[in-house]
Amino acid sequence: MTYKIAVLAGDGIGPEIVAQARKVTDAIVQKFGHDFEYTEALVGAVAIDKVGNPYPDETHELCMNSDAVLFGAIGHPRFDNDPTAKVRPEQGLLAMRKKLGLYANLRPVTTFKSLIHKSPLKTELVDGADFMCIRELTGGIYFGRPQGRSEDGQTAYDTCVYSADEIERIVRLGFEYAGKRRKKLTIVDKANVLATSRLWREVSQRIEPEFPEIEVEYMFVDNAAMQLITWPKRFDVMVTENMFGDILTDEASVISGSMGMLPSASVGVHTSVFEPIHGSYPQAAGKNIANPCATVLSAAMMFEYAFALMKEGALIREAVDKSLEAGIVTEDIADGKKAYSTSEVGDWLANYIKNA
Ligand SMILES: NC(=O)c1ccc[n+]([C@@H]2O[C@H](COP(=O)([O-])OP(=O)(O)OC[C@H]3O[C@@H](n4cnc5c(N)ncnc54)[C@H](O)[C@@H]3O)[C@@H](O)[C@H]2O)c1
Known part of the structure; x- marks a missing residue:
């Protein structure tokens, strides 16, 4: 079988990190005798520069006709520093999520033995932390309308909108994942203040009796932000709305040791997208x-989630673990020791897989 992979490298470090994920993927494909067909397409600032649209129709067409999307990152300071820009790279990311119906972003947060000392948290707090954060991705304040400015430009507004259906499908996913793991689900909201959060709680409580084996807890987002760094081991599966998930998972990245280590999968109605949680740095x-490890580990998730090729995913994880143990790491986690380049780490990982 030929697996069709759309490669959307994007901006900034995107092309460099995606190139390493491809080396690793190629090594796996050769070792296990699979057939992969990659097609590259534009997204983000580079797409605005070339065709004036951060998520061109051709890119969407390709994603729809692929078995998986390997994504780098988007974003450029030229746009970040110009609040008046009418077309922005982030619109490309949001359009891709909306058009592909990617309503859930799965972000596993784990620790790596050799990186535990890198966490600003005490070793005994993070050692053994292992949870899955499921972030809603196509609703909430990022997509709600109206959004904009008053005529005199002196007032601005965003709108947070969730329908019961949107909430139900993601909360169900949360229950299902909890069922496959340690059977504990934390539903994070701000139900003491927000109407959308109260609907989240209402819908979740309606579904709860269908999953009697799951222990459910409801937690306000401000408390969750604190619990994440005071007692991260209490979490198994966490499900939350778009903006809370965005913020909490960046916070959770300190548990793993670096933003450069956290992968994710965005899943939903159409083709799934595998992407690091970080931006275009x-x-x-x-x-x-x-x-490149967050992107390489996103490729591992692609094998496991999109193609159910578990041994392939496991070998990629093993390669990353071994590279950390061997100190073949980039400067963000080198800890004053020799730092290897992005491409050297990619080469090492691909070689490990070839020789495994
Ligand atoms: N999914 C996405 O494509 C995405 C996500 C977040 C931000 N962005 C965009 O990225 C641009 C930069 O945003 P930012 O600086 O807030 O976030 P960022 O994630 O790009 O970088 C924040 C910090 O994290 C660290 N970091 C991130 N990736 C790393 C890697 N691979 N290796 C080592 N360290 C890494 C660096 O210290 C960096 O300064 C902006 O234009 C923003 O809009 C895109």
Whole structure:
């Protein structure tokens, strides 16, 4: 069988990190005798520059006709520093999520033995932390309308909108994942203040009796932000709305040791997208210093989630673990020791897989 992969490298460090994920994927494909067909397409600032649209129709067409999308990152300081820009790279990401119906972003948060000392949290707090954060991805304040400015430009507004159906499908996913793991689900909201959160709670409580084996807890987002760094081991599966999930998972990245280590999968109605949780890290673009592991581990999730090729995914994880143990790491986790370049880490991982 030929697996069709759409490759959307995007901006900043995107092309460099995606190139390493491809090396690793190629090594796996060769070792296990699969057939992969990659097709590259534009997204983000580079797409605005070339065709004036951050998520061109051709890119969407390709994604729809692929078995999986491997995604780098989007974003450029030129747009970040110009609040008046009418077309922005982030619109490309949001359009892709909406058009592909990617309503759930799965973000596993785990620790790596050799990186535990990198966490700003005490070792005994993070050692053994292992949970899945499920972030709603196509609703909430990022998509709600109206959004904009008053005529005099002195007032701005965003609208947070959720329908019961949107809430139900993601909360169900939360229950299902909890059922496959340690059977504990934390539903994070702000039901003491927000009407959308109260609907989240209402819908969740309606579904709860269908999953009697799951222990459910409801937690306000401010408390969750605190619990994440005071007692991260209490979590198994966490499900939350779009903006809360965005913020909490960046916070959770300190548990793993670096933003450069956290992968994700965005799943929903059409083709799934596998992407690191970090952005385009423009300060590192073109310098060959960014950590490619989040993207490489996203490729591992692609094998497991999109193709149910578990051994292939496991070998990629093993390669990453071994590279950390061997100190073949980029500067963000080198800890004053020798730092390897992005491409050297990619080469090492691909070689490990070839020789495994
Ligand atoms: N999914 C996406 O494509 C996505 C997500 C977040 C931000 N962005 C965009 O990225 C641009 C930069 O945003 P930002 O600086 O807030 O976030 P960022 O994730 O790009 O970088 C924040 C910090 O995290 C660290 N970091 C991130 N990726 C790393 C890697 N691979 N290796 C080592 N360290 C890494 C760096 O210290 C960096 O300064 C903006 O334009 C923003 O809109 C895109």
